[in-house]
Amino acid sequence: MKLQLIRHATLRVQYADFTFLIDPMFSPQGSNPPIIHTANERRNPLVELPVSIAEISAPDAILVTHLHGDHWDEAAMATLNKEMQIFCQPGNEVAITAKTNYRRKLA
Secondary structure: OEEEEEEOOEEEEEEOOEEEEEOOOOOOOOOEOOOOOOOOOOOEOOOOOOOOHHHHOOOOEEEEOOOOOOOOOHHHHHHOOOOOEEEEOOOOHHHHHHHHOOOOOOO
């Protein structure tokens, strides 16, 4: 198994011949507001992606732990293939499908 922290909560996990992208956040540095109810007023994400979006946008499956914008953002939703398998929390399927027009059944 190979685990790579991309940025913030975004991880790439390679297990055997299978690649998961966990909590994709593709927005450019500083394009989102600061996290509310924190003392830090810096805009998010705090740093640029250390790899190109093309390098991480074709996993075998996506895992979304929850729907906060710093774990599943508009840029990732717009970029990732709508046919890709997504694993998410029970109840989040409707929100993900409605917002992104994903065509594959979510797990």
